[in-house]
Amino acid sequence: MADLSTKYGSLKLKSPVIAGSSGLTDNIENMIQLEKAGAGAIVLKSLFEEEILKEMDIQLGAMGANTFIYPETVDFYDYYDGPRESTTTYLELVRKAKTSLAIPVIASINCMDAQNWTYFPGRLEEAGADAVELNIFNIPSDLNKSSEENEKIYFEIIREVQKQTKLPLFVKLSYYSSSLATFLRKVSESGVDGMILFNRFYNPDIDINKLELTNGGVLSTPGDIYQSLRWIAIMAKRVDCSLIASTGVHDAHGLIRQLLAGADAVQVASTLYTNGIPYLSAILNQLEEWMNEKGYSKLDDFKGMLCQSEADNPAVFSRTQFMKYFRGFPKS
Numbered sequence: 001m002a003d004l005s006t007k008y009g010s011l012k013l014k015s016p017v018i019a020g021s022s023g024l025t026d027n028i029e030n031m032i033q034l035e036k037a038g039a040g041a042i043v044l045k046s047l048f049e050e051e052i053l054k055e056m057d058i059q060l061g062a063m064g065a066n067t068f069i070y071p072e073t074v075d076f077y078d079y080y081d082g083p084r085e086s087t088t089t090y091l092e093l094v095r096k097a098k099t100s101l102a103i104p105v106i107a108s109i110n111c112m113d114a115q116n117w118t119y120f121p122g123r124l125e126e127a128g129a130d131a132v133e134l135n136i137f138n139i140p141s142d143l144n145k146s147s148e149e150n151e152k153i154y155f156e157i158i159r160e161v162q163k164q165t166k167l168p169l170f171v172k173l174s175y176y177s178s179s180l181a182t183f184l185r186k187v188s189e190s191g192v193d194g195m196i197l198f199n200r201f202y203n204p205d206i207d208i209n210k211l212e213l214t215n216g217g218v219l220s221t222p223g224d225i226y227q228s229l230r231w232i233a234i235m236a237k238r239v240d241c242s243l244i245a246s247t248g249v250h251d252a253h254g255l256i257r258q259l260l261a262g263a264d265a266v267q268v269a270s271t272l273y274t275n276g277i278p279y280l281s282a283i284l285n286q287l288e289e290w291m292n293e294k295g296y297s298k299l300d301d302f303k304g305m306l307c308q309s310e311a312d313n314p315a316v317f318s319r320t321q322f323m324k325y326f327r328g329f330p331k332s
């Protein structure tokens with residue numbers, strides 16, 4: 001039997017397929033099913049920064065404070081014994097997951113600012129989470145903000161969270177950077193355990209009949225893998241932290257390509273919505289079959305074999321134009 005274990009930052013996982021944060025990871029029943037299907041770890045549905053802040057606001061408001069939250073009041077809030085609806089529920093989910101599962105449980109926070117919510121990862125650690133994932137979502141759409149200003153926020157968030165917890169920290173990033181390779185290298189040097197490339201934003205769309213804005217679809221397709229595949233391959237063996245591929249991994253074919261490109265693991269969400277949770281075990285079975293066929297006994301036998309720094313033709317990963325196809329396509 002092939003050894004499918006992998007390192008995920010400082011965590012050791014029994015398989016390289018992680019259940020990414022989604023509506024499927026907000027309840028224990030699904031988590032147990034995911035573990036049975038062979039998931040290496042589970043990233044819980046995210047708590048939003050605003051949810052933490054709003055709750056603090058409500059609590060403090062009820063106690064006569066105004067809605068402005070100062071750092072000192074955060075400490076106060078920590079010791080306030082009133083009802084804490086959503087953060088309490090989230091911490092309870094972490095505790096329950098830890099008692100129900102043997103695989104690592106990674107708590108997740110969606111954030112865009114290093115505001116006063118950053119105390120919360122300390123609570124996640126107390127509740128027993130094995131790691132924290134920060135989904136930092138910052139669309140650089142402000143015409144008056146420089147790229148430095150847009151990127152500074154990532155490092156502020158990471159630094160503030162590191163002050164609050166010793167847990168392994170993972171950051172889920174986007175490709176919106178004017179100098180992506182440099183940016184990713186800098187993030188990898190900030191003490192994080194791993195980078196997840198990439199998160200998938202809400203996509204606005206346009207309905208041409210109703211002449212109104214709509215939602216561009218929540219689930220990814222297998223064709224959405226390429227952005228992540230390219231950047232995993234470019235960054236592999238050039239950063240110290242783990243690289244985890246996310247977006248568009250729908251099957252064993254996607255998983256194997258990401259491992260060959262240099263990913264330590266992949267996260268999946270859409271494929272579990274489309275094919276059901278047990279499909280995760282089919283992905284792992286097919287990986288094992290492929291490894292047996294190729295004569296590989298462990299992931300390190302082939303992980304990163306086709307990353308940019310090892311590939312025979314590294315320029316492929318920096319190429320942007322389909323020159324020869326543009327000329328002669330379609331062929332008769």
Ligand SMILES: Cc1cc2nc3c(=O)[nH]c(=O)nc-3n(C[C@H](O)[C@H](O)[C@H](O)COP(=O)(O)O)c2cc1C
Nearest residue numbers: 020021022023045046135200220247248268269270
């Ligand atoms: C219904 C749904 C809910 C999601 N909720 C979250 C979330 O709370 N936090 C988060 O970081 N990502 C969330 N995601 C994004 C996924 O974790 C993942 O990054 C994205 O779907 C791309 O991976 P995929 O192609 O395997 O679906 C969600 C995705 C879906 C489909």
